[in-house]
Structures are given as C-alpha cells and as structure tokens.
Amino acid sequence: MQKIVIIGAGIASLTAAEALRQNGFDGTITILGEENTLPYQRPPLSKAYLTSDELPSPTPIRSPNFFRDNKVEFEQGGKVIALERSAKQVVIQGGRKIKYDTLILATGARPRPIDLPGESAKNVFYLRNLDHSTALRNALLAPECEKVAILGAGVIGLEVASAANLQGKQVSVFEANSRAMCRVASPLTSNFVRNRMASAGVMFYFNASVNQILTEGDRVSGIRLSDGTTKPADVVVIGIGAIPNAELAQDANLDCDGGIIVDSGMRSSDPDIFAIGDCAKAVNVSTNTPIRIETIHNAMLQAQIAAAHICGKPSPPASPPRFWSDLNGMKVQCIGIATGYDRIQRRPTESDNACEFWLFSGDRMIATETVNLPTRQAKLSKALSG
Numbered sequence: 498m499q500k501i502v503i504i505g506a507g508i509a510s511l512t513a514a515e516a517l518r519q520n521g522f523d524g525t526i527t528i529l530g531e532e533n534t535l536p537y538q539r540p541p542l543s544k545a546y547l548t549s550d551e552l553p554s555p556t557p558i559r560s561p562n563f564f565r566d567n568k569v570e571f572e573q574g575g576k577v578i579a580l581e582r583s584a585k586q587v588v589i590q591g592g593r594k595i596k597y598d599t600l601i602l603a604t605g606a607r608p609r610p611i612d613l614p615g616e617s618a619k620n621v622f623y624l625r626n627l628d629h630s631t632a633l634r635n636a637l638l639a640p641e642c643e644k645v646a647i648l649g650a651g652v653i654g655l656e657v658a659s660a661a662n663l664q665g666k667q668v669s670v671f672e673a674n675s676r677a678m679c680r681v682a683s684p685l686t687s688n689f690v691r692n693r694m695a696s697a698g699v700m701f702y703f704n705a706s707v708n709q710i711l712t713e714g715d716r717v718s719g720i721r722l723s724d725g726t727t728k729p730a731d732v733v734v735i736g737i738g739a740i741p742n743a744e745l746a747q748d749a750n751l752d753c754d755g756g757i758i759v760d761s762g763m764r765s766s767d768p769d770i771f772a773i774g775d776c777a778k779a780v781n782v783s784t785n786t787p788i789r790i791e792t793i794h795n796a797m798l799q800a801q802i803a804a805a806h807i808c809g810k811p812s813p814p815a816s817p818p819r820f821w822s823d824l825n826g827m828k829v830q831c832i833g834i835a836t837g838y839d840r841i842q843r844r845p846t847e848s849d850n851a852c853e854f855w856l857f858s859g860d861r862m863i864a865t866e867t868v869n870l871p872t873r874q875a876k877l878s879k880a881l882s883g
C-alpha cells in the first residue's frame with residue numbers, strides 16, 4: 498500500500514495523518530480540504546472568538562511545519578465531488594482525479610438547516626466554520642445589535658447565548674424540547690446550567706416551536722412562535738444540530754444511515770475506505786449500537802483507531818466519549834453518554850458554583866457530568882474506563 502488519501506482537513510484528518518506516520522506508514526499521504534485556510538480548531542469559534550475585542554486569528558490544529566515534518570501533501574480549497582471506487586480514485590471539483598490505495602473520509606458535518614420563511618434574511622446565522630463565526634461576531638459587536646434570538650438550546654446554541662450575554666445583549670433561547678442540552682446531558686446538569694445562565698440574564702423558552710423568521714426589508718426583525726407570539730430580534734442564530742457530510746459515501750453506495758457506517762476499526766462497507774470523526778457512525782465503548790458523536794475527543798480517537806488498523810498495529814485503548822463546553826464562566830465537562838441510565842447520584846462539592854453527577858445503569862456507572870471541577874476529570878475518566 499503506497500498511497501493514502503484523506504478527504505477533509507479537520508482535527509480527524511490531521512490526527513489520522515500524524516498517527517499513520519507514528520505507526521510507521523512511509524507511503525504518500527495526501528489531504529484534500531475544501532476550505533481555503535490552514536486547518537483550524539472549531540471549539541473557539543463559538544467561545545473566545547465571539548467575545549474577543551480584536552478580530553482573533555484562528556487557532557491552528559497543528560503548526561505550519563506539520564505538513565513538511567510529516568511529509569503530508571496538503572491541497573486546500575479543493576472540494577472532492579465524487580468517489581470512483583472501481584478505479585480507486587477521487588474526483589476534485591474541476592475534474593482532476595487522484596488515485597488511492599486506501600481512502601479516509603473525514604468530511605465532518607454541517608449545520609442542520611431550518612426550513613422556515615425568512616431563513617435567508619440578513620443577520621440570520623448558522624455556526625460551523627471560520628467565515629460563519631467572523632460574520633456572527635461582527636453582527637453581535639455592531640452597536641445596533643441589542644436583541645439576539647437563538648433557536649436551539651444545544652451546546653452550540655448555549656455557547657452563542659453565553660457569548661452574546663457577556664457582550665451585554667438581550668438574549669432569548671427558544672428550544673422545542675422541554676430542557677437545554679437534552680441530547681448530551683442529564684436534566685440535572687442542564688437545569689444547573691440553565692439556572693445560572695438565566696441568573697445572568699439569558700431568557701429561556703422551552704417547548705417553543707418557532708414557525709417564522711420575521712423580516713423588515715432584507716433584514717431579520719424577529720421570530721414568530723406557533724402560538725402566534727412574536728419576539729423582536731436584531732440577530733437570529735440557528736443551532737438545531739448538525740448533519741453528516743456523507744453524500745460522497747452515499748453516492749458511491751457505501752453503507753450509510755445518518756452517517757457513514759463503519760466497524761470497530763473505522764472501516765466502511767468498502768474494505769479500502771475508512772470514515773472517522775463527525776461523518777462516521779460507529780459502535781462505541783459506551784453504546785452497543787452505532788452512534789455518531791460530534792466531539793474533538795471522538796474525532797481524534799477514531800483517527801488513531803483507523804490509522805492503527807490501516808498499519809496493522811494494536812488499536813489505542815478504548816475510552817468513553819467526552820466533551821467540554823464553556824458557558825457564562827462555567828466549565829461543563831461530560832464523560833460517557835447520558836442515555837440509558839436509571840439513577841443519578843449527586844456528589845458533594847465544596848462550592849455552590851460547582852456540581853458533580855454520576856449516572857448509573859444498574860450498578861454500573863456509565864457517565865459523569867461536572868461543572869467547574871476540571872481537576873476531577875482524570876479520576877472520573879479512569880473510574881469510567883476501568
């Protein structure tokens with residue numbers, strides 16, 4: 498095997514390239530990324546990037562020497578538009594074709610679009626990439642921006658709410674579900690976070706169904722709820738989840754079902770094609786069914802697993818999924834997956850500003866959630882892995 502091509506230039510892709518070299522692969526590695534930048538970290542885009550006074554520089558995933566030092570060919574600004582599996586080649590926009598022996602799909606995800614009238618108005622934002630974040634930051638900082646409406650109380654929605662609140666804006670969060678962070682955290686953690694954000698001034702509307710984005714001219718002016726209530730807004734941010742960039746795989750008839758289906762070695766239904774990170778759906782140490790996880794930890798771990806399998810080396814040790822979030826000065830950290838639990842234990846903490854919950858299924862601890870307890874993570878991770 499001489500040539501590995503990786504599609505996508507995010508954290509999964511770069512980690513895979515690095516791990517392939519660490520595992521001794523000495524053939525050609527080519528990374529094809531559609532964005533016109535060096536690969537950058539996404540987490541700051543909804544946190545420090547939105548609140549800093551000066552327009553911040555993107556945080557690079559690796560140093561500029563990474564590609565040279567690891568002998569990785571990197572082509573930026575080239576979108577791959579097709580996989581030709583029988584010829585073992587990919588087609589880049591413009592028609593150029595690149596051959597592979599092994600292909601890794603690390604194409605990530607994109608914001609789930611909302612299908613509402615007014616969605617394309619000026620000052621309606623999604624948040625996934627650097628351009629989105631820069632545009633949102635500029636709109637939030639504009640003096641005429643007073644009221645911000647956020648559709649979705651998931652992690653991204655709450656992080657934007659926190660950033661806008663810290664800038665002194667009037668922030669309202671509208672969530673169709675009955676609580677915040679319902680896909681990733683237990684009700685106890687979501688209530689803890691909601692209460693503190695509400696005390697800081699963020700207004701929450703749960704079981705709220707937004708059915709129209711209101712406009713004046715080409716600009717957003719507010720939102721309308723299904724009960725007819727209207728709320729004014731100068732900026733609207735849509736954070737209703739992400740969908741995997743799996744079309745290349747689907748069109749090439751790889752098994753896909755809400756993500757590219759891969760086995761425990763990240764191999765797809767084509768033995769020469771792997772998928773990792775936000776685009777991949779795999780069985781995880783914390784679940785018995787395939788699941789798509791959108792976190793940095795997962796992208797890096799899956800990249801290391803794929804690289805080990807490609808090189809015939811032992812897989813890195815399994816470790817439960819984890820993520821962090823920064824919300825109104827709170828550091829939220831979750832390990833494991835907050836589903837399938839039947840009991841939650843609140844652990845004592847020294848300060849009211851912190852909390853720690855252990856989630857159990859029967860006698861087995863399956864997940865932990867903490868706020869403002871960063872030093873607990875190593876112990877909790879060990880307890881969950883052991």
Ligand SMILES: Cc1cc2nc3c(=O)[nH]c(=O)nc-3n(C[C@H](O)[C@H](O)[C@H](O)COP(=O)(O)OP(=O)(O)OC[C@H]3O[C@@H](n4cnc5c(N)ncnc54)[C@H](O)[C@@H]3O)c2cc1C
Nearest residue numbers: 505507508509531539540576577604605774775791792793
């Ligand atoms: C605003 C924001 C904040 C976040 N905060 C956190 C956090 O605090 N903690 C945490 O754990 N996780 C966080 N995440 C999630 C985390 O960033 C993702 O899980 C991670 O970036 C996934 O990495 P990836 O490499 O799989 O995908 P991506 O980072 O999405 O990279 C995929 C790349 O592939 C490119 N691509 C797609 N299709 C093609 C194609 N056809 N041809 C060429 N290139 C293509 C894309 O343009 C993209 O650059 C956050 C995400 C966002 C958007």
